[in-house]
Amino acid sequence: MVTQRTGNRGLSAVTAALVLSVTGTTASLFAYRRTVETLLRANAELLRRLDLVEEQRREAVRRADRVEYQRDHRNLLLTAVADPDLLPVLDAYERDLPPQVQKQYLFANTLYVHALHGYRVGLLNRGELLGHVRVLFQNPTMRAYWEATRHHRASLPYDSDEAELGRMTDDLLAELDDADTDEWWVVGDGGAED
Template identity: 35%
Template sequence: MASKEPAERIIEQMLGTSFPEASYSAIREASLAVCDVGLRRAPTLADAVAFERRFRHRLLPEESGPPDGTTAAAASEEEEESAARATPRRSLRWPPSRRREEQRVQAESREARRHSALLAAGQRNGELLARALEDPELADTIYTGEDDVPPGKKRQFLFVRAMYNSIVLAWMTGAMAWDELHGRMRVLMRQPVAREYWLATQPERASMPSGNDEARVASLVDLIVSDFEDDAEEWWAVGEPPRD
């Protein structure tokens, strides 16, 4: 078993990391209190309740001041026994630095899960489009506008769709900035067949909820296509990089 002195230092470091807003004297006294109980005998719930009453307001200084000692001293023996039997609960109020850190970690975790789901969906969509390009019967199941689109034109439309989806996915996962997305879409829509696909599939986007990411990109491409239709010769000058 480790000696008492190293154990005190380790517990002191643990408390200092967990309660960065607390003073050193409070951390030191709390670590000694933990060692006095934990190194001598098996701690009980009553020990935990007593520790919480003694140090909660000193380790979490953001909370209101310590409870009235006179009132605590006057508590009945029955209340003390009830508190000892109750499972101590950790305070929900944290120092600002720890609260901000937990919020940051949670936000990063949510964003990582979102990116993972987007990439998985994009991969599945790409695989389906690849199969449709190889099999005309599968290609007929994907909307490309009018029913009488020739097979060769339909394959071109499917390839444009795959390119468009790839650019959108890169932007949605953070691999591409908004102005770069604008440039990539402008190059894609330079091709007449890409603009033809975009106009043919307009009904597909008519019911798209406004305000989401795909709707923002679709609105951007609508403007690019409109600009090309007005002046397609000087394609490099079409459109201005929009604000994100």
């Protein structure tokens, strides 16, 4: 006997094929979407890292510029100290000083700025910086320089490294003057936390 076929069976096969096709396409779209989202997250992370590298590069350039600026400063001071005609150009004190004292003060400034620069470029931490300052200011010429340049420090921006070190130095000198001990090397912490 022959079985009669109806057209519905063909339609079921087409429907099944369409369902499989739509399901496959939907799965492909979801996979595509997950891939795109993963790529976007990776791209965002890459951009974040590139920004970090760029900031590190800018900081390295700032440090190199600071080192070069410090070198220029030292060379200008050396030029003025070597030439008696140029020395008066750097006389920014509130009273007349003989050339010998001006040279001593310029050298004192160079020592002080050298310590500050070591801190700025990361060669010294705050405690080490304070230790340098503590030693430097055992000398009476350094103390006289510090007093003669007080008005210079008054013009510094309050939050600058140099202004902070100036306040730290002022505090240390006051503690040294008030100390009941001759052991100056143990006086004052000056807030020198690392």
